[in-house]
Amino acid sequence: FRQWITARLSGARAASPTIKVWAQVSATLGSAEVMLAALRTVEGQIDGISVWSAPSTFATLQDFVRKLRP
Numbered sequence: 398f399r400q401w402i403t404a405r406l407s408g409a410r411a412a413s414p415t416i417k418v419w420a421q422v423s424a425t426l427g428s429a430e431v432m433l434a435a436l437r438t439v440e441g442q443i444d445g446i447s448v449w450s451a452p453s454t455f456a457t458l459q460d461f462v463r464k465l466r467p
Contacts (some may be wrong), residue, residue, distance in 0.1 A: 399438035406442060419445040422461075424454035429461035 402420050409416050420443045422432040436446060450458040 398435040423449040424457040
């Protein structure tokens with residue numbers, strides 16, 4: 398995750414140094430803990446997040462939000 402985001406950050410910021418960059422995590426690909434751990438690897442490098450979810454992963458999404466905002 399970190400390598401993927403960092404590579405894109407470099408290109409985006411080279412093109413526009415003031416660009417805002419958001420990273421996306423997915424409740425359909427892992428647990429709340431996995432999502433949070435991935436985001437922590439790019440903490441301070443991104444400006445925000447988005448979360449992909451589905452009705453079947455609503456519990457994971459809720460858990461992630463609880464962990465993100467204790």
